[in-house]
Amino acid sequence: MKLRFLGGTGTVTGSRYLLSDDNHRLLVDCGMYQGVKTLRKRNWAPFPVEPSTINAVVLTHAHIDHSGYLPALVRNGFKGKIFCTKATHELCKVLLPDAGFLQEEDAKYAFRKKFSKHEHPEPLFTEKDAWEALKHFESLHYHETFEPVKGMEVMFTPAGHILGSSCVHVTHKPSQRTVVFSGDVGRQNDVIMRPPEPIATADLLICESTYGDRAHAESDPEEDLARIITKTAGRGGIVLIPAFAVGRAQMLLYLILKIMGEKRIPKLPVFLNSPMAIKATEIFCKHHKEHKLSAAECQMMDDQTHFVRTVEESIELDSARYPCVIISASGMASGGRVLHHLKTLLPNPRNSVVFAGFQAPGTRGDALVNGADSVKIHGEYWPVKAEIYNMETLSAHGDYNEILAWLEQGALKPERVYVTHGEMVASDVMRKRIAERFGWEVEVPELFDEVGV
Ligand SMILES: [Zn+2]
Known part of the structure; x- marks a missing residue:
């Protein structure tokens, strides 16, 4: 062979x-x-x-x-x-x-x-x-x-x-x-x-x-997320998380809802804005015997998440100006609905963008975690004023x-x-x-x- x-x-x-x-x-x-x-x-x-x-x-x-x-x-x-x-x-x-x-x-x-x-x-x-x-x-x-x-x-x-x-x-x-x-x-x-x-x-x-x-940092992802979300919400900003629709989106959703339930972050709306990530979450919950989360924990995700399905809902969410968490695909910001949110949120220092996994060289995600002061989206350059975090520990x-x-x-x-x-x-x-x-x-x-x- x-x-x-x-x-x-x-x-x-x-x-x-x-x-x-x-x-x-x-x-x-x-x-x-x-x-x-x-x-x-x-x-x-x-x-x-x-x-x-x-x-x-x-x-x-x-x-x-x-x-x-x-x-x-x-x-x-x-x-x-x-x-x-x-x-x-x-x-x-x-x-x-x-x-x-x-x-x-x-x-x-x-x-x-x-x-x-x-x-x-x-x-x-x-x-x-x-x-x-x-x-x-x-x-x-x-x-x-x-x-x-x-x-x-x-x-x-x-x-x-x-x-x-x-x-x-x-x-x-x-x-x-x-x-x-x-x-x-x-x-x-x-x-x-x-x-x-x-x-x-x-x-x-x-x-x-x-x-x-x-080597991944030894830090506690719950602590890190709690700190970032509390700080951003405190200054009236939005936390945007570009996440891989399959895998990391479900993990982030679970972690954020968990720390919210434990009152470690303020109570705020959590949006999952990616039709693919929504479907992946459904499949994930259906196969709950193949991972660590229980049926009850999956149910909690289903009950407490605002699922953004249609384009109209996504456009409406893009005009939100109150503290919230938006998880959207794609994970390296190379395409998908997250691009619209980035255009709106990057130019404002109140907001935070959290990357949660490997950023391949050449992607917007890679440019942002490496401190780019502007990124090109849909043919135009957008200034980066929001705080950028890279939580590789969530990889x-x-x-x-x-x-x-x-x-x-x-x-x-x-x-x-x-x-x-x-x-x-x-x-x-x-x-x-x-x-x-x-x-x-x-x-x-x-x-x-x-x-x-
Ligand atoms: Zn893979």
Whole structure:
């Protein structure tokens, strides 16, 4: 069996790994590139392997940087099945059509504003393509073994990153070699997700390294949120939290309502302004056995949140001038309704903007947490006067300490480890740390490298 790195190298987006033997090709993750333009341009290059020659796809989790290219893959000729956990399937039903819709909107916008090189800019894929791709999905339980292609046995184990997220274990039956893809690995002590399950065995391990060179601050997120919200509300301001619709939005909602219930912050309205995050919250609550929150805690979220569904409600909320908390997508402020709120709230020093997770280089989120004094939104520059906070401690990714601790929990003796899903420096630091701690052979692959399994 061979493994080829078709993405997710030198960057945290575009995860795509191809396993192949003489007869079959299995793709693990089919992500879209996000962030700086040179990366995004890769989405438009022909897929490195003819899609019709791929027999099946297996997904680690629903985030777009792991699943977002699927509609294009299907449109370009992929005919096989797409396997994932049940919750990942449900989340993809929300995320992929939305991604298609956004692609169409972007193409229309580029056409109207004439800033495309093409006379008629086309979307990468449409909402209809996304629904077409969803017809290929088949979902399974954790720990259930199945053969997506003949001779390759696959199993999902919980990765603790978001609802439905998993590590993907692939055993090549003829050679009895096992490759494990970590996917995105969650925290050892997350607020809402249970810790990732240790990996029992692997000949080859593909390990993420988003925080390969950084440790999360030790601070208490409840304390931090209480301080920021109380201070901002005290000066009559609004707290805006750009949050990843799936995962962090639910955690933030829970934390804020919890500290409000404990009277650690003033009683103020909490808005969730993202149709996708609202749907993700419903799915999250439906699967309450797969995370730490109880049915009662989920009910509390449902009862006490102001869900902003329609565009009209969103526009109305944008004119709010009283203290409140607005959670809105997207998490790196690269698109979505949060942009309208940023335009309104950034120029006023009374307000606060709180980022809650990894900000990929090149995104507005990255510029803001690094102290930009203005940001470009919808073609215009907006001054940054609001207070900007970066609570990386709320990230859904384990830092290097947590990943090392997780690796140690298993009885692993891999022959080789490939470090992926990180910026170049982060991956390289992670490589050294794993090698020093365990004495394993560790490499950082480059795009399109192929290795024997
Ligand atoms: Zn993820």
